[in-house]
Amino acid sequence: xxxxxxxxxxxxxxxxxxxxxxxxxxxxxxxxxxxxxxxxxxxxxxxxxxxxxxxxxxxxxxxxxxxxxxxxxxxxxxxxxxxxxxxxxxxxxxxxxxxxxxxxxxxxxxxx
Amino acid sequence: xxxxxxxxxxxxxxxxxxxxxxxxxxxxxxxxxxxxxxxxxxxxxxxxxxxxxxxxxxxxxxxxxxxxxxxxxxxxxxxxxxxxxxxxxxxxxxxxxxxxxxxxxxxxxxx
Numbered sequence: 235x236x237x238x239x240x241x242x243x244x245x246x247x248x249x250x251x252x253x254x255x256x257x258x259x260x261x262x263x264x265x266x267x268x269x270x271x272x273x274x275x276x277x278x279x280x281x282x283x284x285x286x287x288x289x290x291x292x293x294x295x296x297x298x299x300x301x302x303x304x305x306x307x308x309x310x311x312x313x314x315x316x317x318x319x320x321x322x323x324x325x326x327x328x329x330x331x332x333x334x335x336x337x338x339x340x341x342x343x344x345x346x
Numbered sequence: 347x348x349x350x351x352x353x354x355x356x357x358x359x360x361x362x363x364x365x366x367x368x369x370x371x372x373x374x375x376x377x378x379x380x381x382x383x384x385x386x387x388x389x390x391x392x393x394x395x396x397x398x399x400x401x402x403x404x405x406x407x408x409x410x411x412x413x414x415x416x417x418x419x420x421x422x423x424x425x426x427x428x429x430x431x432x433x434x435x436x437x438x439x440x441x442x443x444x445x446x447x448x449x450x451x452x453x454x455x456x457x
Contacts, residue, residue: 277449279448333391338386
């Protein structure tokens with residue numbers, strides 16, 4: 235049973251436009267969410283997080299929105315840059331045993 | 347600051363061989379994790395540890411073993427390697443609910 239779902243395997247956007255990456259979850263016990271970025275042949279690196287007590291968190295070009303009633307979060311990248319081309323993983327945490335559950339990832343391609 | 351260090355970066359095993367993937371972190375993190383990444387399948391948790399001497403199974407523990415004798419080290423042992431264990435393995439660590447720091451990965455092929 236996949237508790238964190240990233241249903242779109244890929245996304246292609248033009249440089250300078252907005253990228254919106256979506257993530258859905260099924261476990262209502264998740265209360266902390268993170269986004270990771272991964273380049274080929276490297277380990278994932280942390281991008282941004284959000285606690286369930288918030289509905290928005292910003293860090294520069296990156297904003298994460300959380301809709302608890304819909305069990306949905308999204309990552310907005312504005313403006314998108316070619317260097318943003320990578321795989322993006324959504325992850326969720328219940329706090330129990332500190333285990334993170336990851337989605338399958340979305341491959342973002344930003345066209346120059 | 348080294349962070350999370352994994353060795354080796356690449357390895358080819360024959361079916362039935364055994365090996366240990368090494369992982370060490372220098373951030374004094376309590377929590378350490380082993381994930382595997384298969385194409386299009388995201389990151390699956392193999393084993394994790396909440397502190398020295400304490401380990402527990404994740405989603406896909408079969409065929410693997412771990413130990414945590416020190417805070418810094420969390421080796422992953424593969425016994426009797428099988429083709430299904432061909433994957434990229436990532437070690438990670440964190441303190442509490444803070445962000446997870448990943449190593450650069452070990453690409454393993456079992457032929």
